[in-house]
Amino acid sequence: MSDDAKHPIRFLLSDMDGTLLLPDHSLSQRTIEAVRALREAGVLFSLATGRPPKAMLQQIEALGVDLPTAAFNGGTIVKPDGTLLVAHYLPVTAALTALALFADRPDIEIWVFSGGDWLLKDPHGPMVPREQSGLGYPPVVVESFEPYLQKIDKIVATSNNAQLLIELEALLLPKVEGQAQVSRSQPIYLDVTAMQANKGDALATLADYLGVPLEHTSAIGDGGNDPAMFHRAGLSIAMGQAEEAVKRQADVVTGANTEDGAAQAIERYILPRT
Structure with missing residues (x-):
């Protein structure tokens, strides 16, 4: 976390599987409503996942995401119209x-x-x-x-x-x-x-694209590919079911994905700082 913990959060970048999504890959109504509340409060919201771009489309629509999204752990960043902002291939x-x-x-x-x-x-x-x-x-x-x-x-x-x-x-x-x-x-x-396909670089690229300083960003996730963005975000949040090595690299820990932990984090840590 930034030394100045009072920075308002203007952009939240979220992992999908194990974070926003339940074990059956669905979105809970509480999570949908929490993301809607974020957007109504003027907080920008997008997704960073290991999934391919076309495996994000259903969730993008359900959550009303209208910003570029990061697929393949940040290796590909796709604009809402389908054009590429970033593409990094494995050597x-x-x-x-x-x-x-x-x-x-x-x-x-x-x-x-x-x-x-x-x-x-x-x-x-x-x-x-x-x-x-x-x-x-x-x-x-x-x-x-x-x-x-x-x-x-x-x-x-x-x-x-x-x-x-x-x-x-x-x-x-x-x-x-x-x-x-x-x-x-x-x-x-x-x-x-x-090498460039990591969620930390994805967060920095998206924040720059959106004109948001990194100290005004937040990142939430549960996997071994998420600390890369934890280390760049102003506020980092680990899911409750994450491995201990992941939790230790986050500023705060929320509930598990089976407990709507992402929604809990938005309500407790993000919205009060808007």
Whole structure:
């Protein structure tokens, strides 16, 4: 938090999954009303997520978001008319390193996001139904990821074995240091994106675009990809169900997403500072 805790909040950037959304990927009425109250109070509001842009459309409409939104952990920032404000692709060398590390591991499914498509080799993986439900559209089955190497937005290793993803994260980080961001957006997702694809840079880019000083911004999230924006925001808020390592990097902790924690935070920490 800024040294001056009395700065009014003029812009809130929020994570989606595990933050605004309930476990079934829906929005509660309380959350919808809290975001509406924000906007009525003159506070700007947008979204930053690991999701692809087209997997945000339903929530954008439900929440009345009319600002650019950050997809792929900030790798892509899309204006409301669909044009790109920012696009950062994963370097080919980093993509090949990650794909090689994840390959041939029986508990790991590998997904690649490129050009708006969700690409995979095995459509019958156990994690696929969950992702399809969350994204709202099906994957594209490919024989090889090689044709897409020049424009990869994100690589995801996913597994119900959360400990294995922690181990893979530790193995991959030194191999792509300086080339790529590696973070667990959720315990079951390990994301690999371009260095510039982080929510901290996304917050700074959006704040500059909107003409809002960073000390007048707030960020809320629950995953390992959210502290990047916590460190840039004037006020950072972690969700109650977040891992302790994430909570420790936030200024305040709100309730869990199952308890409308995002709405609680807006009501308790944001609106009183408008």
